[in-house]
Amino acid sequence: xxxxxxxxxxxxxxxNASEFLLEARNIVKVFGPLRANxxxxxxxxxxxxxxxxxxxxxxxxxxxxIIYGALQPTSGSLLWNGxxxxxxxxxxxxAMGISMVFQHFSLFDALTVTENIALALPGNRNxxxxxxxxxxxxxxxxxxxxxxxxxxxxxxxxRQRIEIVRCLLQEPRLLIMDEPTAVLTPQEADRxxxxxxxxxxxxxxxxYISHRLDEVKRICHEATIxxxxxxxxxxxxxxxxxxxxxxxxxxxxxAVVKSGETAKSGPPLLELIDLTxxxxxxxxxxxxxxxxxxxxxxxxxxxxxxxxxxxEMFDAISGETLGNEKGAIKLAGEACxxxxxxxxRHRNVAFVSEERLGHGAVPNFSLSENIVLTHHxxxxxxxxxxxxxxxxxxxxxxxxxxxxxxxxxxxDPEARSLSGGNLQKFVVGRExxxxxxxxxxxxxxxxxxxxxxARIRQALIDLARGGSAVLMISQDLEExxxxxDRIAVISRGELSPxxxxxxxxxxxIGLLMAGTQDELGDNGELARLG
Amino acid sequence: MTLVLEKxxxxxxxxxxxxxxxxxxxxxVIGGIIFTGLGLDPITSLYIYFVEPxxxxxxxxxxxxxxxxxxxxxxxxxxxxTANVWNIGAEGQLTMGALAGSAVPVFFTTWxxxxxxxxxxxxxxxxxxxxxxxxxALKNRFGANEILTSLMLVYxxxxxxxxxVRGPWRDPQGYNFPQSVPFEGWxxxxxxxxxxxxxxxxxxxxxxxxxxxxxxxxLWGFKVRVIGSAPRAGGFAGFAEKRVxxxxxxxSGALAGLAGICExxxxxxxxxxxxxxxxxxxxxxxxxxxxxxxxxxxxxxxLLAISYLGGEAAQVELGISDKTAQVFQGMLLFFILACxxxxxxxxxxxxxxxxxxxx
Numbered sequence: 001x002x003x004x005x006x007x008x009x010x011x012x013x014x015x016n017a018s019e020f021l022l023e024a025r026n027i028v029k030v031f032g033p034l035r036a037n038x039x040x041x042x043x044x045x046x047x048x049x050x051x052x053x054x055x056x057x058x059x060x061x062x063x064x065x066i067i068y069g070a071l072q073p074t075s076g077s078l079l080w081n082g083x084x085x086x087x088x089x090x091x092x093x094x095a096m097g098i099s100m101v102f103q104h105f106s107l108f109d110a111l112t113v114t115e116n117i118a119l120a121l122p123g124n125r126n127x128x129x130x131x132x133x134x135x136x137x138x139x140x141x142x143x144x145x146x147x148x149x150x151x152x153x154x155x156x157x158x159r160q161r162i163e164i165v166r167c168l169l170q171e172p173r174l175l176i177m178d179e180p181t182a183v184l185t186p187q188e189a190d191r192x193x194x195x196x197x198x199x200x201x202x203x204x205x206x207x208y209i210s211h212r213l214d215e216v217k218r219i220c221h222e223a224t225i226x227x228x229x230x231x232x233x234x235x236x237x238x239x240x241x242x243x244x245x246x247x248x249x250x251x252x253x254x255a256v257v258k259s260g261e262t263a264k265s266g267p268p269l270l271e272l273i274d275l276t277x278x279x280x281x282x283x284x285x286x287x288x289x290x291x292x293x294x295x296x297x298x299x300x301x302x303x304x305x306x307x308x309x310x311x312e313m314f315d316a317i318s319g320e321t322l323g324n325e326k327g328a329i330k331l332a333g334e335a336c337x338x339x340x341x342x343x344x345r346h347r348n349v350a351f352v353s354e355e356r357l358g359h360g361a362v363p364n365f366s367l368s369e370n371i372v373l374t375h376h377x378x379x380x381x382x383x384x385x386x387x388x389x390x391x392x393x394x395x396x397x398x399x400x401x402x403x404x405x406x407x408x409x410x411x412d413p414e415a416r417s418l419s420g421g422n423l424q425k426f427v428v429g430r431e432x433x434x435x436x437x438x439x440x441x442x443x444x445x446x447x448x449x450x451x452x453x454a455r456i457r458q459a460l461i462d463l464a465r466g467g468s469a470v471l472m473i474s475q476d477l478e479e480x481x482x483x484x485d486r487i488a489v490i491s492r493g494e495l496s497p498x499x500x501x502x503x504x505x506x507x508x509i510g511l512l513m514a515g516t517q518d519e520l521g522d523n524g525e526l527a528r529l530g
Numbered sequence: 531m532t533l534v535l536e537k538x539x540x541x542x543x544x545x546x547x548x549x550x551x552x553x554x555x556x557x558x559v560i561g562g563i564i565f566t567g568l569g570l571d572p573i574t575s576l577y578i579y580f581v582e583p584x585x586x587x588x589x590x591x592x593x594x595x596x597x598x599x600x601x602x603x604x605x606x607x608x609x610x611x612t613a614n615v616w617n618i619g620a621e622g623q624l625t626m627g628a629l630a631g632s633a634v635p636v637f638f639t640t641w642x643x644x645x646x647x648x649x650x651x652x653x654x655x656x657x658x659x660x661x662x663x664x665x666x667a668l669k670n671r672f673g674a675n676e677i678l679t680s681l682m683l684v685y686x687x688x689x690x691x692x693x694x695v696r697g698p699w700r701d702p703q704g705y706n707f708p709q710s711v712p713f714e715g716w717x718x719x720x721x722x723x724x725x726x727x728x729x730x731x732x733x734x735x736x737x738x739x740x741x742x743x744x745x746x747x748x749l750w751g752f753k754v755r756v757i758g759s760a761p762r763a764g765g766f767a768g769f770a771e772k773r774v775x776x777x778x779x780x781x782s783g784a785l786a787g788l789a790g791i792c793e794x795x796x797x798x799x800x801x802x803x804x805x806x807x808x809x810x811x812x813x814x815x816x817x818x819x820x821x822x823x824x825x826x827x828x829x830x831x832x833l834l835a836i837s838y839l840g841g842e843a844a845q846v847e848l849g850i851s852d853k854t855a856q857v858f859q860g861m862l863l864f865f866i867l868a869c870x871x872x873x874x875x876x877x878x879x880x881x882x883x884x885x886x887x888x889x
Contacts, residue, residue: 032539320765342768353766362760364541373756373767376749386749417540 018082021046021205022067022174027076029062036062037073038229044222046173049196049206051216051237053249054226055449060209063226064176067207068100069093091122097173101163101180109152109283113145117166137168141195152283156305157188164195174205181215182475183306186510193219211249211450212478213242227251250450266296269469270317270349270438271330277316277323285309285493287316292488292495294438294469299460300498301484302473305513309493310473311354314442317471318351319344331438342377350374350436352428354443354473356420360427363416367408368393370415371430378434400429404455421452428456432463439463442473457483477509491515535875545873550819552872553865554833560861570848578847579858583839591725593835595797598727599624599789599809601734601831604816605741605824606782612745612822613758615778619665619680620786621810622687623658627787628794629691630657632710632801635717636699642715650717650791658787659780661687666779670772676779684810692803699801710801719796730792734828737785741824754778786810807838808856815863818870834859 022044029037037059044050054060065071067078069087078085080096087093090100107116114131121130131147138145143161151159160180167175177196181189196219200206210216216223217237225232225248232248240248275290287309294300304310315321317329319341328337331347341351351374353360361370371393375382381392400406404425408418415423424445431439444460445453461483464470473490474480480487481501488498489512496512558580562572583589603620610617617623631654634646664683668674696708704711719728745751757764757774764771794805816834820826841855 318766319768340768341766345768351766355762358760359762359766362756362763364759365756369752372749372752373763376752377768383749387747388749388752414540 018079019045020079021048021081022207023079023082024063024067025077025079027063027066027078028074029059029066029071030074035229037066037076039076040226040229040231042224042231042234044174044205044207046205047200047203048222049200049208049220051220051223052207052209052226053211053213053216053223053245055211055249055451058226058249059229060226061178062229064100064178064207064209067093067174068098068176094122094170097171098176099167099170099172099174100176101160101167101178103178103180103182105159105163107151107159107162110150112148112150113154113162114147116151116162117169120166121169133169134165138165141165141168141198142191143195156183156307157185160184160192164192168199172204174207175199176207176209178209179211180208181210181212185305185513186477186506187514188305189215213237213245216245217242225249246450265298266467267333268293268295268330269332270294270440270471271333272317273328273330275316275323275325275328277312277321279312285312287312287493290495292471292498294471296437296467296469297464298485299464299470299472299483300486300488301480301501302471302488302490302495303477303480303509303513304473304475304490306475308490308513310442310490312493313490313495314351314353314440314473317440318353345374345377346379347438348378348434348436349438349440350431350434352431352439352441352444354446356423356427357416361415361423364414366412366414367397367418367426368412370426371396374430375434380434396430396433400426400433403432404429404459421448424448425452425456428459432459436463436468438469438471440471440473443476444472444474445476445479453479477506481506489513532880534878534880535871536878537875541873542876545869546821549869549873550821550830550866553819553862553869556865556869557858557861561858564857568850570850575844575848578843579840579854580836582843583836588725589839591723591727593832593839594731595726595728596835596838597828597831598730598734599793599806600813600816600834601828602730602737602789602792603782603786603810603813604820604827604831605734605738606785607813607817608820608822608824608827609741609745609754610778610782611758611817613754613774613778614761615758615775616677617662617665617680617779617782618677618814619662619682619684619810620782620813621806621808622680622684623661623783623786624790624793624806624810625684625687625691626661626790627654627658627784628790628801628805629687629694630654630660630787631791632699632713632794635713635795636710636801639711639717642717644716646716647719647795650795651788654791655784655788658790659784661787662779662783663776666776670775676775680779691801691805695801695803701800708803712800713795717795718799719792721796726797728792728796730789730796733788733792734831738824738828745824750777786813812838812859815859815866818863818866834862837862 020043024040024042027037027040028035040059040063042063052060052063062071066073069089069092078087087096114127114134117134118125118127118130134145134147138161143165145158145161145165160183180192184192196206208220220237222234223237224234227249237245272290272292275287277287279286285308290313292300302310312321316323319339322340323337326337327335330336331344331349336344336347357363362373368390372382372388375396382389382396394412397412406422406426406429408422418426428444441460444456448456457479460470460472472484484501486498487501487504487509489496489509491513492515558576562576565572565575583593603624607617607620631650633653634641634650638646661683665676665679668679669676695710699710701709701711719730721728722731745754753764753769754774756767756769757771761771789809790805794801798805812834816827816830819833820830837855837858841852844850844854845852
């Protein structure tokens with residue numbers, strides 16, 4: 001039953017009854033003991049780009065889900081063009097003219113752009129007509145897209161364009177975007193901002209969720225800030241500084257990461273020498289001739305857009321994927337390309353994977369059991385003579401909890417009951433507790449709030465300054481500039497040389513991230529469409 | 531009014547233990563309804579089915595005889611299912627174990643020493659393990675689904691048994707009945723007490739305790755649990771999934787084979803075309819009802835043994851088919867799996883449907 005009552009439709013008489021396109025008044029949403037939204041108010045006009053700011057767990061997603069009809073508020077009301085509405089489900093929201101671009105796209109890799117969009121739109125559509133309208137919309141809004149391209153061949157930025165085009169085809173009155181630039185190169189982000197400004201100029205309201213304050217300052221007219229589920233204030237971002245916005249989000253000063261003295265370059269502890277690794281996965285990335293040295297005392301960062309071989313590279317260094325060349329990977333000068341992850345851990349190398357739940361930790365296991373997961377072969381007494389020593393594992397939890405301020409409701413809870421930031425602090429702390437000589441970490445602060453991120457970054461710096469080699473794979477350029485000594489960029493399975501962080505510009509990184517070929521490809525598409 | 535399943539933030543420990551009780555209760559209630567539908571008095575019928583089997587010493591002994599193979603097989607399967615390795619073919623591994631062990635009395639009828647009995651038990655376990663190795667190898671090498679391969683191999687084993695007892699292994703002095711020579715002397719398991727309870731019950735209890743400790747305390751048990759819960763995390767920990775698959779099939783195959791040889795060298799006393807009333811399949815229910823916990827499996831084995839005895843009693847005293855035992859077992863598995871949903875989800879009533887209404 002996805003019908004909308006006539007008077008909640010944007011097309012009829014209530015038009016212009018209110019100066020606001022959308023008003024969410026005193027929204028409360030309760031999940032058990034948690035008040036995810038506690039009396040939140042947000043108002044948005046047509047043609048306005050409105051930022052929704054807050055740390056993880058501040059209640060942004062809950063509010064957006066209520067506006068998009070995926071959740072119902074416990075109390076409070078929604079007004080659309082001044083008239084009260086109840087948005088029963090996302091289909092009803094779309095029928096009213098509310099569209100959403102999600103952070104994680106749900107596209108079928110083996111289908112074309114047109115086929116994916118056809119699946120997402122209601123009703124049956126003529127594929128030729130649809131392909132034409134996709135071409136038209138993508139041309140008009142500067143979102144180059146080939147309707148017959150296979151999703152598998154497209155970059156993440158192009159995939160995002162599909163989602164945006166899908167929304168535009170439904171002629172939205174309100175477009176919700178959930179951290180859209182998290183997956184884009186700086187150049188792609190710039191292009192997106194142009195599109196958003198154009199949409200706003202045409203009268204579409206845009207609700208823009210982000211935690212990148214510079215972006216918000218750049219394109220948003222208004223910003224509503226949430227903290228711990230509560231409404232903090234609505235401000236004009238142009239009149240604020242990044243620091244003042246951060247203070248509003250966190251409710252206090254954000255810890256500044258201290259890098260200490262600059263790195264003294266010691267001997268290389270991790271070396272990748274002409275590492276080439278084909279993939280079995282049709283949608284995976286083949287690693288090509290990767291050369292990299294990480295020395296004692298330094299942090300080397302690998303920048304890149306997601307899906308360019310980062311996870312393949314992490315798996316190759318950790319030993320979860322084994323290559324055929326013994327000499328392609330050297331740890332502390334010794335070739336170990338054919339050793340598995342346990343043998344590499346014996347060499348005092350530690351790993352933090354990108355995915356916390358299901359890869360770095362077993363969701364339904366207690367934290368002490370998750371300690372055993374990576375400590376069982378390290379000789380720190382967690383496993384003796386094939387038997388698990390729970391008290392030794394509990395002791396490690398105690399240390400990790402203390403150093404990293406992991407907040408948990410019981411002494412030894414299941415991993416999945418921890419919030420994302422707390423679990424990340426736990427899995428990072430678990431490895432740092434081993435005092436590794438080499439640490440390889442993939443997306444150290446992905447989806448982590450500012451406080452936890454600062455703590456994790458500080459820990460990485462301290463580890464490196466203590467003489468370890470740290471290799472950090474990250475999509476977050478701010479983070480990379482904050483703590484990395486040298487920066488290399490991965491694109492389509494190829495790694496650029498590592499440049500000292502103070503010598504490589506953001507623009508240069510952006511170009512390397514996109515790959516020169518990508519730029520040509522896009523221009524070609526533009527020419528063909530235009 | 532709509533029912534909504536809501537995911538719990540952490541699994542409910544209480545329901546891990548109460549879910550079987552809930553499932554048993556629902557099974558009994560539905561069973562009573564079925565008896566009523568058959569024109570029987572539900573209270574009397576349920577009494578005959580579930581209570582009478584445990585009221586006399588003879589029937590309690592018989593209960594232990596039936597629970598023994600269920601527990602032996604069930605503890606092995608509980609390890610498999612914990613690792614997400616779906617060995618459905620324990621009945622076939624039981625049959626092959628029985629055949630391998632019976633080679634001793636069939637070919638060396640005159641070998642009468644304790645060594646003969648030990649050889650039979652070892653051969654039984656090895657036979658079951660090797661038969662379990664087939665689906666393990668197919669899964670690891672070709673990615674073949676072990677549910678299908680292990681299940682289909684059950685019928686192969688049963689047909690092999692049928693052929694052997696009607697053909698080459700038939701007792702020459704057996705008046706053409708399809709059965710092997712009767713096992714005697716040191717080729718029969720020692721009995722405990724007056725009845726048919728045999729030494730196999732000791733094996734079952736030892737197996738349960740050893741596996742309980744293995745799963746809880748050892749790194750091997752930890753590996754099995756990690757691979758079952760999150761295979762990628764297992765890879766990250768450096769645990770080889772294929773080795774766990776081998777371990778699970780060899781272990782559960784060996785225990786099923788041991789159960790098989792204990793059946794023919796114990797209560798059976800010889801090979802016959804049918805040596806098990808489906809113990810290998812019923813043990814699947816035992817493993818789940820026992821919460822995949824080897825100690826829990828002991829209690830679940832006793833309960834499922836009651837369903838066998840109850841089925842026999844219902845046939846004699848109520849005049850209904852002994853297939854009711856299978857009906858009860860099937861219902862029990864169905865409800866236990868359904869009730870287990872509540873461990874991770876809670877049911878919530880939502881006052882109205884997904885209709886769009888004016889605010």
